[in-house]
Amino acid sequence: MPPASLLDAFRQRLDTDPEAPFLHLVTGNRTETLSHERLALAASRWARRLVADGCQPGDTVVIVLRHGAPLYTAFLGALMAGCVPSILPFPTHKQDPRLYWQAQDALLRRIRAACIITDPENAARLRALVPESGTRMRLPGDEESVPPLLAWRAGAGADIALLQHSSGTTGLKKGVALSHAAILAQLDAYAAAIGFEAGDAVASWLPLYHDMGLVACFLLPLVKGGAVASLDAFEWVARPAMLAEAIAAHRARWCWLPNFAFEHLARTRRPEERHDLSSIRAFIDCSETCRPGSLDRFAAAHADCGVTPAQLQCCYAMAETVFAVTQTPPGAPAPRLSLSAAGLAAGRAVPAGPGEAATTLLSVGRPVAGLQLRIQDGAGNVLPEGRVGEVAVRGECLFSGWHRAPVASVAAFDAEGWYRTGDLGALVGGELVITGRRKEVIILHGKTLYAADLEAIAHQVPGVHPGRAVALGVPNPASGSEDLVLVAETPATDPADRQALQRALRAAVEAVTGLSGTIAALRPPGWLVKTTSGKLSRAENLAKYLTEAA
Amino acid sequence: MTTDEAMRGLTEVFRAVFHRPDLVLDPAWSAADLDGWDSLRHVALILAAEARFGIRLPAEATGGLETIGDLATAVAAAA
Numbered sequence: 001m002p003p004a005s006l007l008d009a010f011r012q013r014l015d016t017d018p019e020a021p022f023l024h025l026v027t028g029n030r031t032e033t034l035s036h037e038r039l040a041l042a043a044s045r046w047a048r049r050l051v052a053d054g055c056q057p058g059d060t061v062v063i064v065l066r067h068g069a070p071l072y073t074a075f076l077g078a079l080m081a082g083c084v085p086s087i088l089p090f091p092t093h094k095q096d097p098r099l100y101w102q103a104q105d106a107l108l109r110r111i112r113a114a115c116i117i118t119d120p121e122n123a124a125r126l127r128a129l130v131p132e133s134g135t136r137m138r139l140p141g142d143e144e145s146v147p148p149l150l151a152w153r154a155g156a157g158a159d160i161a162l163l164q165h166s167s168g169t170t171g172l173k174k175g176v177a178l179s180h181a182a183i184l185a186q187l188d189a190y191a192a193a194i195g196f197e198a199g200d201a202v203a204s205w206l207p208l209y210h211d212m213g214l215v216a217c218f219l220l221p222l223v224k225g226g227a228v229a230s231l232d233a234f235e236w237v238a239r240p241a242m243l244a245e246a247i248a249a250h251r252a253r254w255c256w257l258p259n260f261a262f263e264h265l266a267r268t269r270r271p272e273e274r275h276d277l278s279s280i281r282a283f284i285d286c287s288e289t290c291r292p293g294s295l296d297r298f299a300a301a302h303a304d305c306g307v308t309p310a311q312l313q314c315c316y317a318m319a320e321t322v323f324a325v326t327q328t329p330p331g332a333p334a335p336r337l338s339l340s341a342a343g344l345a346a347g348r349a350v351p352a353g354p355g356e357a358a359t360t361l362l363s364v365g366r367p368v369a370g371l372q373l374r375i376q377d378g379a380g381n382v383l384p385e386g387r388v389g390e391v392a393v394r395g396e397c398l399f400s401g402w403h404r405a406p407v408a409s410v411a412a413f414d415a416e417g418w419y420r421t422g423d424l425g426a427l428v429g430g431e432l433v434i435t436g437r438r439k440e441v442i443i444l445h446g447k448t449l450y451a452a453d454l455e456a457i458a459h460q461v462p463g464v465h466p467g468r469a470v471a472l473g474v475p476n477p478a479s480g481s482e483d484l485v486l487v488a489e490t491p492a493t494d495p496a497d498r499q500a501l502q503r504a505l506r507a508a509v510e511a512v513t514g515l516s517g518t519i520a521a522l523r524p525p526g527w528l529v530k531t532t533s534g535k536l537s538r539a540e541n542l543a544k545y546l547t548e549a550a
Numbered sequence: 551m552t553t554d555e556a557m558r559g560l561t562e563v564f565r566a567v568f569h570r571p572d573l574v575l576d577p578a579w580s581a582a583d584l585d586g587w588d589s590l591r592h593v594a595l596i597l598a599a600e601a602r603f604g605i606r607l608p609a610e611a612t613g614g615l616e617t618i619g620d621l622a623t624a625v626a627a628a629a
Contacts, residue, residue, distance in 0.1 A: 094581075234589075237589045237590065237593060238589070238592075238593060238609055238612070239609050240593070260590070264590055264593070267594060267597075268593055268594075268597060445590075479590065483586060499583070502585070503582050503583055506581075506582045506583075506585075507582040510581075510582065515588070516581050516582075516587065516588040516589060517581075517585075517586050517587055517588025517589075517590075517591060518585075519585040519586055520585060521585075
């Protein structure tokens with residue numbers, strides 16, 4: 001039997017039911033629906049365009065496109081041509097495009113794409129960055145002048161299907177290489193774990209450059225006979241009710257959201273805007289710490305829309321396993337574990353005794369089929385149930401390595417093929433709870449950032465010196481996510497000078513990353529805690545910041 | 551409503567949304583001038599302003615708002 005390809009199911013659907021809708025693109029008040037056939041026609045024109053441009057099987061095609069049909073058709077077209085698509089975010093209107101593309105420069109140089117497909121507003125700057133004639137640039141519309149490619153050259157099996165750059169802040173992002181086999185193994189296991197059925201619709205505002213958006217909300221319905229109602233992330237933030245409208249309009253069964261979105265939806269619910277959400281089998285909380293209060297507030301604010309606790313589930317996922325590592329089963333509320341607070345502080349996840357101070361954590365479920373999970377200590381020794389340690393995974397849906405980083409890729413797996421996730425957790429009765437992560441990782445609204453990248457941005461601001469700034473992720477119960485706090489030492493005492501420095505720090509982060517809302521915490525020289533070897537101790541700085549803020 | 555009246559009401563709104571009871575607003579301020587003013591907080595500000603003044607600020611009106619002064623102008627026009 002020939003190895004299976006990500007496009008096999010799509011091709012079959014084209015034979016059996018070409019007019020079946022796949023994509024409902026929601027923009028403002030309009031919805032454009034694309035059938036499988038329409039999608040395939042446009043995609044196969046992209047495929048012909050790429051082949052005619054000289055793109056070879058295995059070549060990377062970088063896609064930097066706004067929410068719209070070309071994002072989906074260019075991605076599928078790249079797969080059809082046997083190329084390896086990689087979707088990257090575009091600069092937001094608040095970002096300085098020059099700074100943004102400068103930050104992407106290192107990444108683009110490493111990727112060495114055969115083609116970049118982007119919107120006209122990015123073309124000039126991108127062209128300036130990748131002047132080598134080896135990288136073509138194409139805009140939506142360029143595919144309309146060529147006939148469709150009828151003989152697809154799609155990869156299969158161990159061939160790399162796509163690159164994911166979810167984590168990281170700037171050009172230091174690593175490209176997670178995912179094979180057709182790994183992706184198909186994940187989709188089979190995940191569909192089974194949640195009970196995804198042919199005909200199911202997904203409602204989503206998640207960007208496709210994020211693994212949850214790409215895998216759960218595009219590839220899963222594509223391969224498992226479903227459909228997706230897709231919203232623009234920026235539109236949704238400003239008008240969160242769009243999601244409920246889309247769920248009701250398309251009788252969506254599935255919706256994946258980072259934890260902060262549950263709070264945002266609860267907080268922005270207008271009583272007069274009521275939509276029927278009873279079609280949903282599960283709202284799945286994933287991409288950042290799942291907080292019980294956030295689910296509770298969401299459920300309470302939408303009880304009159306048919307939302308029940310049994311619809312609220314949790315998932316623990318990462319690009320390195322394609323998507324889901326664990327998932328709670330739909331149909332019953334995601335389990336909550338009342339654990340001894342003192343025990344957790346001592347590295348033990350044990351039920352709280354009567355009268356004992358307890359911490360309630362949501363279970364993120366059990367491993368999906370084909371994936372093995374274990375908890376290990378710093379030396380790689382396996383820890384038993386109830387002990388907090390690093391989560392390690394192994395299985396068919398693991399990544400093939402990081403793109404153009406062969407040494408790091410080999411080093412990522414231990415001798416028995418286990419991958420260390422960097423997250424801390426414990427198994428309690430077979431359920432996984434996540435208790436923390438490496439301190440150099442900050443997860444903001446579901447986006448994984450590296451503290452070092454943010455500190456590098458801070459160092460560029462006049463008045464901030466290397467070693468004199470630290471980036472911290474501070475949990476914010478009100479937002480259901482974390483706040484990015486940049487602590488910078490400064491001798492400045494004049495209020496106007498301090499305000500200007502704070503403004504400069506916030507603006508620098510936004511210009512490079514597009515992230516607004518940075519908390520610029522100025523402290524006197526000598527405030528930051530360092531280890532004896534002179535390195536910044538993130539854990540101690542976080543503790544000091546929190547102690548002083550209390 | 552005058553923009554001065556709008557600014558007074560917005561001061562209450564910002565103080566509540568940012569949990570800063572002593573905050574004094576500068577109409578020239580935009581998102582980069584306050585800790586924690588991200589896109590989600592922005593939506594919370596709009597909703598709180600609507601509730602405070604009993605108005606609706608449609609998405610098209612709030613999309614281009616850059617400064618607090620802009621917001622005060624929009625509120626004064628809608629109230």
